[in-house]
Every structure is written in structure tokens, then in C-alpha cells.
Amino acid sequence: MITRPRTFLEVWSGRTAPERFDAYTRWSLYLLSGFAPFLALAVVGSDPSFVPSLVLPWLALVLAQTVVCILTLRAGIVHFLGGPNVRAVLLVPLCVLSVAVATLGMWTFPVTSADGIPDSSRYYAVLMGLGFGTLAVTPLLTFRRLVLVALLVAAVTGCSAWVGTGVTSTTVGFAVGMGVSGAVMLVAVLGSYRASVWMLGVVWEQERTRVLHARLAVAEERLRFSRDLHDVFGRTLSVVAVKSELAAELAARGRPGAEEQMLEVRRIAQDALREVRAVVAGYRSADLGAELAGARSVLRSAGIETTVHGDETPVGQEAQEALAWAVREAVTNVVRHSTASTCTITVHRDGATSVVEVVNDGVPTTPRSGAGSGLLGLAERLEGAGGRLETWADAGRFGLVASVPDDGAARGAPGRAPARELPAPTTERTTRA
Template identity: 40%
Template sequence: MGVRGWHRSWQERSKMERIDLYSRFTISCIPWLFTLAWQGTPFDHDIRHEPLPLTLGLALLLVSLAQCLLSNRNLHPSYEHYLGISVFPERRLLAPIGLLVVAVGLLAALAGVDGVKSSGLLLMTLNTPMALVITRVLLVPVRRFLVESLCLTALITGALAVAGVQGGTLAGVVPCSLFGCVLVLISVRPSAWSMSVMWQTEQARGIQARLAVAEERLRFGRDMHDVLGRNLAVIALKSELAVELAQRGRPEAVDQMIEVQRIARASQQEVRDVVRGYREADLSTELAGAQGVLSAAGIECTVTGDSGEQLPAPVQSALGWVVREAATNVLRHGDPRHCVIRVGITAGSVALQVENDGAPAAGTAPSPAADEPGSDGPGSGLAGLRERLAALDGSLEAGPARGGLFRLTATIPLAEVPQPRRAPLVLRPAAMVAPGVMVRSRSGLVEE
């Protein structure tokens, strides 16, 4: 969690990192804006243009700027403390508290020499606690922050009262001091709370994705168990029977071992079929999956045209890989808000078009991927997709389009499309793939 690598460019950050960075930058600008507005404005009309008042006012301005620097320096650790990522070191508050005491003293001295009008004094009072409370509001609960704000208001009011401020001006110091603290409370605290909720949501999405992967692994494991479980049990039983027959010198042991060999080869083929079934990409499934994944990432995805269910299996598989790769590139490159997937089928060809409004920045365009290790065909990069489509006399075009769009178009002719060379996966009971299965009874091994 949090923004990692502040030196990275804007385009290299995820959406959550951009929001986080924008939020922190906005909070870091608050003390500077208030210092320039509330601490600098009185120099025009409210501070007497004499050496001592101007010197005190300038010193107070410099102290306020130093407070802003410390506030920005402490913003990141205080933000991380609020998000629960790390603990804020309390020693970092010593310097801001010291500068606050100096600022209150300078403000009281400026009022004591009658160097500032009431309106200017109230503006300076507004700014005095801002830099410190921006850090403090992220470190303590709201109730404690309000108590500390009252104590801080009492400190400022008491210092100005000792300096000789009286009447309505002194009465106005109290709401001005409290207003600055409350303003920070209702602006900075909700912003940090919103970021905390969004980071938790982002973390939940990551956990959900990992759970989906774990569930898929379990499903794959169940499929493998269903395919191999009975056949391996049959192989074990027939091998045991062959050993017993061989020990008795009976020639039927050879037949049993031949049967074991046949079942093992059949099991090997079924394993290949299971793995191939997981590698093959079904068009309708990939369209639904791409729409779900993009929508979950905050990208409005629309699928139009034909579902492609009547297309030959090789065409569906090739286009399914195109959809999968296109959806991956939409998430990985650029920052789209909308994505449209169109499937058009004519008498002589089928065309798949994926279009989004997040054209990749220079240097981030998807590069051809290497072949997948252990796969039966080329990889899922653009070069691999072209090879898949070329096997069906198809073509692939990808690049920027008008209106800041990025468009990927895959076209496959439907005339004389090769039929799938692989037999569809059929999970058969062990008794069907291995006739003459041996079962164990109380009296020994018996053939059914």
C-alpha cells in the first residue's frame, strides 16, 4: 500500500497510486496556501510600516514557512500512520511544536508593540496552528484532537491577552483559532479516511483474485483426480495381480501387464486432454471473462455483435486468445475508461475488434511475448497471436486510431477453415477405458 517510488512518472502509476499521490499533494499545499493568504496579506495594510513591526512580521512569516516545510516533511509518515502501515515517531513533532511556540511569541510581540491592526491580527491567528494540526489530525483520535485544539486556542488567547489585546479583538481570537483547527479536521481527516477505504478495497480485490486462482487450482486438481484416480487404482490392482500370477508361474501375468500398459497410455492421453482443455480459449467464455475483469477494474466494457458460438472450434480458440491478450493489454497499458469489443460474422470471414480510449504512451506499447513454456503453440503476445491467426490464414492489426483510441482487429476467413485435430475431452469411467478391471474381494483378486 502507499505510493512507491515518487520519482516515477505519472503514467507508470496505477489508478490508486495516482489518487493517493493527488490526495497527499493537495494536503501538502494547504499550509502554504494559508500562509501566503493569511500571513502575507497583512503586510499590505494591517502591519505598520515601521522597522520593528515589519521585522516582527517578517520573522513570523519566516517561521510560518519553516512550519510548512516541516508539515510537508511529516505528512508522509503521518499519512502512513493513519493508514496503519507504520508508526509515526513522536520525536518528529518536537520541532513543529517549538516553531509553534515561537510563532505565538512573535504574534504576541507584534500585538504588544501595537504593530498590527485587529483584522490582520485575526488573520495571523487563523494561520498560526495550521501547519502543526495538519500533522496532528492524522495521528490522534478526533476527540483527543478537539481537546488539543481547545488547549491550543487557550494558549494563543492567553499569550495575546498578556500582550495587551483586549475587548472584541481578544474575543475574536478564540473562534479564529478554533476555525483553523476545525477546518483541518473536516478537510484532511475525511480525505485520509477515503484513501484508507479505497486502499482496503484495492487489497480486497487482490485477495479476491488470489482466491480465484486458488479455486482454479483446486478445480484443476479435482479434474486430474477424476481422470487419474480410478485408472491408477486399476493399474495398482492389475500390477498386484500380475505379480501374484508371475510368482505362480502362470502365463496370464503377461496379459495383465499388457493391460496395465494400455491403461497407462490411455491415462496419459486423458491427462493431455485435460491440460489442453485448460489451455484452449473459448470465445464466449473469454468475452464474458474480459467484460467482467475490465468492469471490476473500473473500465466500462461493452460487448456487441455475435457471440461466435457457431464458429468452428479452431476459430473460437484463436479469437479467444485475441480477446484474452487484448483485455490484458487494456489493463496493463494506458489508462482507458471505456472499451468496446465487437464480433462481426459475414459470409466469408469473422472479424474481432477491441477498441479502447487509453492509447498506450510511447514506449509502453505491448511487445511480442515469447512462447509460453510448455505450451503446444505460440505465446500470447502480439507475435504469438499473429502466428495463431496465420495458421487459419487470418491477420492481426493493432495501433492507434482516430480520437485518441487504440484499436486491435483480428480477421479470419471462414472458407475452408481447418477442423480441430484434437479430440474433445471426454472423461470416461475406468471401467470403460479398462475392460476386465480387477476388483478385490474377500477371497482375493477377481476379474469382473
């Protein structure tokens, strides 16, 4: 079977929000580091006094340093997010190439007097070699160490003004000026690099927390279900075992009463069957108030701003279950199949009909092929209750409207208490600063 290649937009739309942020952050840093060769060409073009025999070797070193910088930066980000340590096979060439670019840059753009310092590109050549090399190791250093490294690089860059010119009052002034300007620029750039990597770690930490919260919720529900089954079956099965043993003993001895005991076992088993059906029915049934509260918690945990209107609207008991399933399915679709940032849930009356509307602003740019089985099943469920399901999409917004005839509410059924909002999960962040 031959399938057409997926476009970039389709691949991008299929990624989760953390994956998009990860790709955007990584490639932004890679592109900024990859800009070094173009900056080197600009430096050469701005200073015609360069040594022709040294320009090509210097540009080759800049290109090699750029490749190693990007590889080291990539390995550093992986290490910051919990991956393996950066190997020395990257760090050693990075240090050698950075020093080589800075050193050869000083000789490529010679300065013989203090008057030639302002027009020379030596300052930028030295700053490029040491600065881009430091950028590559930002994920491996803390903010404090980055500031210290930035000050050291700025000091070395400023002192480069003395090479070939000597230490005079004029060159000292140039050195101090270039050192201070370099320090300010390096602290800003290195800080932005480190902040970007730190935010990337925070995003993935929050994603792991969200997944863990969902797994804990499932585990808690399983534990509650098993506890209910134990409470229902524990005593019943113990009684069945005792009475069955008693009936077997009476039958073995030929004494009367075995038949009565077995009839009692049958009655207990029938009662247990009714209790199990009641437990399962309780798990299968849906309550509109509980679903609205759960929708708030789930959507906000997924980073979607959620607003619920009309949660005090009186809804009859029969219509509640159908509308609760509509809320559950709509919220599931918003979390799984959309890129929504806001979602609005509205419960209201339309004559003798109770209506739930769920609207979000995250319609995928590439629509999915085919109809989802969840919406088809929901439509069938609503039709069974005499209601109907409608969906619409317009200007990046998607809406689901579920309506069910509700005679119970029309006769003055008591309104539901406002759904209690579930607290959002709180966890301690362990991402390194």
C-alpha cells in the first residue's frame, strides 16, 4: 500500500504541545549557533585590513567550531533533560576549536597601533571564538557559573586590544570599554540560552506530572472498584462457603437439613448477583454535576482555560445521564484531538429540552479522516433518549450541542447543587535551575 508523504503541517499538527515547544526551543538555539559562519563573513567584509593568507583557515575553523557547537549543544540539552553525560569527544574539540578561532582571529585582523583598534575586527573575531564555544555548554552550567564564564571571556576579549599595541592609557581605555560591553552582551545571551533550556525542562516536568496524575487517578479508581467488590463479595462468599460445607457434611451423614442449606446458598448467590449488578450499574451511570466538575479538573490540568455556565440549571434525572455522557465525550475529544486553549461548557433549557453545549478553539488544521466512533456512539445514546447530537466548526472553533427532552425538569424537578470543583494537582518541581 502506497501512502502519500506527510506534510510538515500534518506532522506538526500531530504533535503534542510539549513536543512542539521542545522542537521550537531546540531548533531556535541550533539556528542561533549555526549563524556563526555568516557572522564571520560579515566580520571579514567589514575589515579590509585582514591577512589574506589567514582568512580561509580562520573561516574553516569557524565552520568546524559551528558543527561541534551544535552537536555539543544538542548533547547538553539531552543531558539536562535526564539523558547521558556529554562525552569528552565533543567537549575537548570544542575547547580546542574555540581557542583556535579566537587566537587565529587576532592574527587574521592585525592591529599595530591604538588608533587602529576602533576599525579592526579583532575584537569580534575573539568574541566569536570564545562566545559561541561558551554558548554550546550553557545546558551544563548553572546561572552563577555562566556569569563567571561570561566575565572571564569578556576580560580576555578586552585584553586582546593590547596584543601588538602595548599597554597604554588609550589601549587600557579600549580594553575596559570592550570588556564591559562584551560582559553585558554575553551575560544577556548566555542567560537567554540557559533560560530557554530551563523552561524546556519545566515543560517536560509538567508533562510528566500530568501523565503521573492521570495514572494515579486510574489506579485510585481501580482500587475503589476492587474495594467495593471486596465489600460486596467478601462476606457473601464466606457465608456461601460455610453453608456449602455444612450442607455437604449433613448430606454425608444422611441427616436432614442439607436441602434447606443449599436453598439458602442459592438465595445468597442471587442476592450477591443483584448487588454486583448494582455496583456495575453505579460505575456505568453518569452524573451531570460530577461530569462538569471532572471536566473542569481535566481541562485545566491539560492547560485549557475552562468556563462553565448554567451548572445550576435544573435537569431531570433521565436527561442527566445522557447529557453527562455528552460532556464526557466532548471533553475527551478536546483533550485528545484538539489544540484548544479555551473551552466553554454551557447548560441551559430550551423549552421542554435540556441542552449542553461544549465549544473549544482548537480545531486541527488538518481534519481527521472518517467519523469518530465516540461521537457516533454518543449520537446513538442520545437518540435512544429521544434527543439529538449536532456538531459545527467555524473559524477555528468547534462546537458540540447535545439536546434531550426533559419532562422531569419541566415539572419542576429540583435543581442540582453546584458541581464542586476538583482541586488541581500540585507537585513539587525537581527541575534543575
